[in-house]
Amino acid sequence: MLKLTDVSRQFGGLQALLQVNMLVPRGRVVGLIGPNGAGKTTMINNISGLDHPTSGSIAFMAHDITSASPHRISRLGIARTYQNIRLFGEMTALENLLIGGHATSKSSILDSLVFSRRYRFEERTMHERAMAMLARFSLGNLANSRASALPYGDQRRLEMARALSTNPMLLLLDEPTAGMNPIETRALGEQILHERDRGLTVLVIEHDMSLIHQVCDEIYVLNFGQIIAHGTPDEIKQNPLVIEAYLGEDEDEHGRTAASA
């Protein structure tokens, strides 16, 4: 479904990605792990069109999206969340979802000005869909809470709900459980598996190895911009190159190293 071929991204003298080859098959949950600064977020930025490769190519379905805009990539069916949560803090949880829905609305500005039947129908449908999505993430009773007032874990789940409200085929998650406790993390893992069972394909960056082991069918390991390993969670756990890459790293913000988790 998604294919990266020899993707490199250079920032001045820094090689953030070097000749990355990666395949995300339809209906799979693929993990992307690696030490801090390995290039994981850069990879998701390049796939989602926020940034572009210096060389190499990225294909999604039959489309070459190497230099496509974020808007076009989103229309093609790729959605993402951010390592640093990007919600509209002053808006309610519900409004944050409706904003995403308006991007795919068929009503024109004229429709909304004359408050046409189509516009009213779409408004109602979008509202119902947004409420259903919030309920899917156990956020239904928080629909009218201000996003910035929500606990951290709820904000992360709201971001994921918003990403899914565009009805994507591929979801890119950048550290979705950062700041969550183990119970919230486990529940989010179950949610990811549930969405996969509904047909979603997922690429997930995560430092929490318990989540990676819970949800991933396969894992890619990035180190200094290069893929150093690819395999099943069990294969990756035993890979000496991976263990070495992590041993050179201090403990992450959760006080764990990947090799010890």
Ligand SMILES: Nc1ncnc2c1ncn2[C@@H]1O[C@H](COP(=O)(O)OP(=O)(O)OP(=O)(O)O)[C@@H](O)[C@H]1O
């Ligand atoms: N826009 C940019 N300009 C210059 N350097 C950048 C830019 N974006 C990322 N980098 C550098 O590229 C490298 C990879 O960064 P990236 O954010 O992709 O790492 P990461 O694997 O997501 O790390 P973390 O686990 O800490 O989130 C880092 O050295 C970073 O400083």
Ligand SMILES: [Mg+2]
């Ligand atoms: Mg990152």
